[in-house]
Amino acid sequence: MPTLFDAPEAHFPRPPREVAGGVVHLPDWLSASEQAALVAQARDIARTVAGTPLAMTRPQLRSGQMSVHILSLGQHWATNPYRYVSAVDGVRVPPIPQSLHDLAQRALADAAGLSPALAAWSGKYRAEAALVNYYPPESAMGMHQDANELSEAPVISVSIGDTGIFRLGNTTNRNRPWVDVPLLSGDLIIFGGEHRRAFHGVPRIEPHTAPENCGLVEGRINITIRQVSL
Numbered sequence: 001m002p003t004l005f006d007a008p009e010a011h012f013p014r015p016p017r018e019v020a021g022g023v024v025h026l027p028d029w030l031s032a033s034e035q036a037a038l039v040a041q042a043r044d045i046a047r048t049v050a051g052t053p054l055a056m057t058r059p060q061l062r063s064g065q066m067s068v069h070i071l072s073l074g075q076h077w078a079t080n081p082y083r084y085v086s087a088v089d090g091v092r093v094p095p096i097p098q099s100l101h102d103l104a105q106r107a108l109a110d111a112a113g114l115s116p117a118l119a120a121w122s123g124k125y126r127a128e129a130a131l132v133n134y135y136p137p138e139s140a141m142g143m144h145q146d147a148n149e150l151s152e153a154p155v156i157s158v159s160i161g162d163t164g165i166f167r168l169g170n171t172t173n174r175n176r177p178w179v180d181v182p183l184l185s186g187d188l189i190i191f192g193g194e195h196r197r198a199f200h201g202v203p204r205i206e207p208h209t210a211p212e213n214c215g216l217v218e219g220r221i222n223i224t225i226r227q228v229s230l
């Protein structure tokens, strides 16, 4: 049973809000059964590509191997040269399931009232690439920009399992100023508008904070959805 000091963010009100221009956080947006269904669906899709070049894996970057396991849907960001592709070595990238297309539209409709920059995409958004990120306990994602898409459409992101600290930085470099937003299981965050190309990352997750019935016993799943083309 957590005490007041174990999980401080859970004890403060978390109203829906625009964190910064074009960045909307809607806490507790997914029900527990929706979270569990997304986790089960991600597991099923991951099984279909296990053992192929598109298997969920910890990508090797120039800076080292990531601690986060990543599964691509819709399109895959390939290296040598860097580009979005729809197949690797003849294996097609799994399609984005209808549930994520629907989730993207619902997310934008729900966020529209808090941000004119996001409202502009409501009803127009095309979910073309998605990432399922699995963060084991102790993992992290360094500060980076999502700059591979031609489109300025916002990135839609849901979190399931352990709390992740989402660090939203500035559009110039990896340093301050930044704001840390704890993302609890079921939270939605959308970043677009003037912060679409902001540096962002997840410096840590908080182990043992995943709620029961979310579908994950430990670690964190984050699903991000993007429109790639103009």
Ligand SMILES: O=C(O)CCC(=O)C(=O)O
Pocket (backbone or CB within 6 Å): 131, 133, 141, 146, 157, 159, 164, 166, 183, 200, 201, 202, 222, 224
């Ligand atoms: O895990 C998150 O909340 C952020 C994921 C992310 O930055 C990305 O997929 O580019």
